[in-house]
Amino acid sequence: MRRIDFIVIHCTATPQDTRPAAIQQYWQQQLKWKSPGYHYLIDKFGASIQLATEDRICNGVAGHNAHSIHVSYIGGVDAANRPLDNRTDAQRKTMRELVSRLKRQYPEARVQGHRDFPFVKKACPSFDARKEFEDL
Structure with missing residues (x-):
């Protein structure tokens, strides 16, 4: 099992009805990625879709993917x-449940937004994930 240092929260920066x-x-097709950007994607109805198993490395934050689990909402x-x-x-609701489970599974991991990493010039996830999940 790989070491998980971060549970990273993202948004897709797309309309909420994006499939x-x-x-x-x-x-x-556009980015030519072999792995998805996130492990979990939450649609507007609250359905959590697992795009990759947690043992796989995804393309969520350049330079930090080897030790991260990525969660995004559409x-x-x-x-x-x-x-x-x-x-x-x-x-x-789904994000809270999912992050709570991941935090129990990886208790040493820090929960933070994509924007909270050094040199990131994005607003993603468009809210303060550290503050929202500081009680976990």
């Missing part, structure tokens, strides 16, 4: 593509 298959297709931007925490109540 998971379209996100995966973008990674494969959304995170407004109609003008500006950062916005537009998680639905169902997404918030």
Whole structure:
């Protein structure tokens, strides 16, 4: 089992009704990634979709993927593509449950947003993940 130092929270920076298959297709065809960007993706209805097993390395944060688990919600931007925490109540609930489980499984891991890593110039996940999950 690989060492997990971070549980990284992301947004897709897409409309909330973006299909998971379209996100995966973008990674494969446009970015030419062999691995997905996240381990878990949460749709607007709160369904958690596992895109990769936790033993696999995903492409969530350059330079930090070997020791990270990546969780994302579909959304995170407004109609003008500006950062916005537009998680639905169902997404918030599922994310909380999933991060709680991951934190129990990897108690030493720090929960933080993509934006909280050095040299990252993104607003992702469009909210303060450290603060939101500081009680875990």
